[in-house]
Amino acid sequence: DQQVKQNSPSLSVQEGRISILNCDYTNSMFDYFLWYKKYPAEGPTFLISISSIKDKNEDGRFTVFLNKSAKHLSLHIVPSQPGDSAVYFCAARWEYGNKLVFGAGTILRVKS
């Protein structure tokens, strides 16, 4: 059962515009949500996280929004840059263990 879902396999955005990546989850037992970026032949790189008791966290060009009632989170990248082109994974951490559950990933292409 997919407890964390990223329903968009890919997203294409023009350089300088906003990229919005979405993620849905089904389990209320997650205490943190995280976004990772992954380039080919490399491990995932941590981008930004948000606690389940918050609704927004910002770090430079990256902002994550959490809507607990809808069990939905999104990552906004503003402005998008060609170097942002990568696979983005949404992950959720179990409240009672150091286990991350990942979505399937979204391929972001930023066109210059």
Next chain:
Amino acid sequence: KAGVTQTPRYLIKTRGQQVTLSCSPISGHRSVSWYQQTPGQGLQFLFEYFSETQRNKGNFPGRFSGRQFSNSRSEMNVSTLELGDSALYLCASSLGTSGGQGIQYFGAGTRLSVL
């Protein structure tokens, strides 16, 4: 500060063999988690070790096992390899303490090909 180091980067094995992968976490991190990434299943949690004890386990068969040493370095072993075990195996390290943000830092992975 050095990152997470995984060795080897690439491995080719045949069915029925066994394999051992190694992971050195970030200095000071006591938790090491292992994940399997395949095109069909995405990133799936295998297990986590904290202070030399397995603390969490995913839904993988007993052929997948691991251990952690007193210096926090971890090894993962897969016995009786099957074709479906071909994947990228990722190790992640974290402080592992409660109250943290759940951030895990990943190594570059070991690409295992089973022929």
